[in-house]
Amino acid sequence: MLKKIILLLNIMLISTVVTYSEKNLLLLEEDNLIKIKEKIERKESFVMPAYEELLLKAEAALAIERISVVDKEIVPSSKDKHDYMSFGPYWWPNPETKDGFPYIKKDGKVNPQMKKDSDSLRLQNLAKSTEILALAYYYTSDIKYAEQVAKLVKIWFLDEETKMNPHLRYGQAIPGQLKDKLTSLGILESRQILRVLDAVTLIEDSNCLSKKDIKELKKWIVKFNDWLYNDEFCYQEKHRPNNHGTYYDYQVTGYFIYLDEDEKAEEILKAAQYTRLASHIGSKGQNFHELERTRPLHYSIFDLEALVGLAIYGDRYKDVNFWTFDVNKTSLKKAIDYIIKYKNNPDMWLVKNEKVNFDSFVKTLIIATEKYNTDEYKEEIKKLWKENPKNLNYLKWNINI
Template sequence: MIRRPFPCRTTLLAVLLVSCLTAPALAGVNLPRTIVLSPEALYRSRQRVLARERTVRAAMAALKADADAAMKVPVEPVTAKPRSGSGLPVRDYRSLAPYWWPDPASRTGLPYVRRDGERNPEADSERYDRGRLTRMARAVRTLALAWYFTGNELYAARASAHVRAWFCDPATRMVPSLEHAQRRPGHDQGNRTGIIETAALIPVCDAIRLLEPSKAWTRADSRRTREWFGQYLGWLLRSEHGRAEAAALNNHGTWFDAQVAAFALFREDRELAREVAGLAGNRRIATQILPDGSMPRELARTRPRHCVFFNLDAFMVLASVGERCGLDLWHWASPTGQSIRRALDRNGPHLDPADPLPGTRAADFDPYPYVPLFRRAALVYNDTRYLDYLVPLDEETLARETSFIAY
């Protein structure tokens, strides 16, 4: 559901970000232990909320509205899916490869055939878990942010209930593997490409870090979630699917590294997180981004603009993990100039839905998921020019993204 826009969102955003850009360094304060969300920006924004500054009132009203809606999202772990005759344990995560469709030339529809870029609505059915995972991740993130900024323990309690159902309760928690993600009927019961779906758990890790000081969260919750992510991390690194996805040369490979690095840091394995982030320059940036900032492998897809910005999002995660580990991927550049910043500069003007990437056709494109990327770039590079890329976006689109105070 799209909320009605409120006035002057872009002006409000600029005020908040400029204040973060020009604020002195923080020392001796209790910063949140977030991984991707900026702890410093979170803290400064919270101080402005507590001071009841006029410029943050509209943003907080929007966040509270989102949180109140998230309070009504049902707790639906993987065990909430209908029982089927697949023979698979109900706690196993299952999803359908989104671009695979029944073969119209086959009486049974099997084997499914690939139609790249055309999403099969069957993938969003309640038979599969991807919709539940997405709804949980969005609700937990929104509720955790709302708790952090308001102190309302009801938000923390509801977010904690979702997390416990998915990762802590032995009766409902998801098996920490993706053997049956993005299945392709008639071909297999699961594919390595399904690993990209748990990128949705990265903001959940940030949300849990925010929830840790709340009354609703317990030490047992922290122990059990760390155990779950440790087991899942082990599966990612050792399974056949995980090794195959790690070898991918496009956004799938970037997101694999982003997940490993973020989950490792979440469970306090800084050595592994630093190792993965430290390899990202030569392993991912230099192999996927050309000196002019373009990404040819993503441009070759049927939804090139989505793939380009989606890949940039993964690079943002890796760079954020690098920050926590004393590495600077934001400013890393190869000898020939390949860098995250070059890719942001090249593609930023095409965040405007009416302005497709050079050499590609106009197509449906939702810029909303990538708004935080450019807000973060404005902070990292101390350059409000990155906010200019948001100017063509309509107020209704911007009004859907309330977490800018966390960047």
């Protein structure tokens, strides 16, 4: 009888683990989260500073009443506040004209006026807040965090009075040109929605979002991705050769995966191995299109993050492997090694004294450590951990240090 009870308990445990690991996450992998959760339970020193920071930020996020595109004072030329609107960050008033028009571009130099009352900041805040809250729920099982995620998601995507229309036709507009000149560059900003979708997936077992809510959210994503994939307005962004093009693929592929349209996702990924990885990264690991920028190291890391995201997507498909893909002596690993080389030898870099935040790059190093089954990046990770042990990326991907 005792053996039967033990066998039953083992079966129940195995069943629980299998179900628990079936979350269809986009940017994260649940196996990593499970290991991190075990480390938190053991209070391991490597993850505890970040975990404590997570809980502090999650408590702060509980106080958010709402985040909505309709809260802006500016109104796009459509006269509909439900339309997402932002301004290009690098555009400045023309000093040679009285009214400042037409605006001129200063690449890499952010005009703080362009950030005021911008939906880009609202969407960033939504993504950051829901991600923090969802991770807090995952690691603590405290329902209040999941409830807040559900509340914020409903406000942004579902509630008639506050929801965003599913397009970015007014993203990164240029002030004063053709009633705020429209440009497809703003599509880059909607990459944040993928983080929100992972947050939704992390709280799915809480039932704070009903099946009807999830169904309506997927309908919104269907409309949005149809606009991204098929609308003529998005064509130029799709074919941009730099990080904009990479993040376009990163988005549409992620949405197709979320919607279980694997055939389309795999098709994009197969092509992206050539059109993004091989055409962006040189034989030494240099990123051709980002080295031309005024902040080349920052943008090289930024584009690399999207390439790594595509690689993670590709792990789902047997005929896609960004990690080992090699054309003309280029590879994803060389791109990672190139960043490390110049991070640690700044005097060799193209732009002297370029200020770069490496908090996001550490995630790339942790992922590479796992995917390449190597220890070569661990010393660099330790160094970055000492600089900022509260970095929340240590709670997203597991590493044994």
